[in-house]
Amino acid sequence: YMYRCRVSNEAGSVVSNRATVYVYGPPTITYHPLSQLTTVSMKVTLNCKGTGRGSITYYWETRNNSGGQWMSINNSNTRRLVVRNLQESQQYRCVVSNEAGRTRSNVANITVLRITTHPIISTTVKEMQDVTLTCLSSVDDVTYSWHRVSGSVPSISR
Numbered sequence: 797y798m799y800r801c802r803v804s805n806e807a808g809s810v811v812s813n814r815a816t817v818y819v820y821g822p823p824t825i826t827y828h829p830l831s832q833l834t835t836v837s838m839k840v841t842l843n844c845k846g847t848g849r850g851s852i853t854y855y856w857e858t859r860n861n862s863g864g865q866w867m868s869i870n871n872s873n874t875r876r877l878v879v880r881n882l883q884e885s886q887q888y889r890c891v892v893s894n895e896a897g898r899t900r901s902n903v904a905n906i907t908v909l910r911i912t913t914h915p916i917i918s919t920t921v922k923e924m925q926d927v928t929l930t931c932l933s934s935v936d937d938v939t940y941s942w943h944r945v946s947g948s949v950p951s952i953s954r
Contacts, residue, residue, distance in 0.1 A: 797816070797817045798814050799814070799815045799817060800812050818849065820848060820849035820850065821848070821896050822848065822893070822896050822898055823847060823852055823892045823899050824847055824848055824899065825844065825845065825899055825901050825902075827843060827844060828901045828902040828904070829844050829877075829889070829890055829901055829902070829904035830904055832904070832905075832907070833907045833909060834882060835909050835910065836883060836908055836909075837883070838882060839880045839881075840878070840879045841876060842878075842879070842888055842890070842904055842906075843875060844876075845875055848892075848896070849896070850895045850896065851894060852893070852894055853893045854873055854874055854875055854890060854892055855869070855872050855893075856868075857869065857888070858887065859886070859887050860884065860885075860886060861886065861887060861907075877890075882906065883908065884908055885908045886906050887903050887906070888903070888904045889901045889903050889904065907935055908934060909933060909938070911931060911934075912933060913930055915930060
């Protein structure tokens with residue numbers, strides 16, 4: 797915005813030089829990090845982009861999926877965050893700042909697919925006896941399938 801001052805009296809008026817005032821607010825996030833599904837120990841890359849006046853800076857925060865305090869991630873001052881060796885599901889968000897303030901991104905949920913209940917290691921059953929093996933996942937919407945790894949299927953005679 798441009799402003800001038802006008803000073804007047806009975807003798808007339810005079811006008812000052814122009815003054816320019818730049819008004820800006822906190823940055824706007826134009827690209828939010830996306831939620832992802834991954835497996836244990838894999839790498840996940842999150843991206844964020846902010847625009848606005850002045851110098852734009854970034855940092856990332858995380859918390860576990862059950863809520864709690866957001867924690868700043870050390871050395872995360874870039875638009876891209878690479879998270880390695882994930883073991884548990886986490887939430888992440890990007891914080892974009894300039895001299896006028898900061899804006900937080902939408903939350904990206906990183907869900908780690910892992911087996912929470914493994915089948916029993918070894919069992920012996922009699923021929924024709926039922927056996928129940930249980931395998932459960934950390935994620936609800938999955939498909940389970942069983943595959944024989946080794947050993948031969950015993951012949952059954954009646």
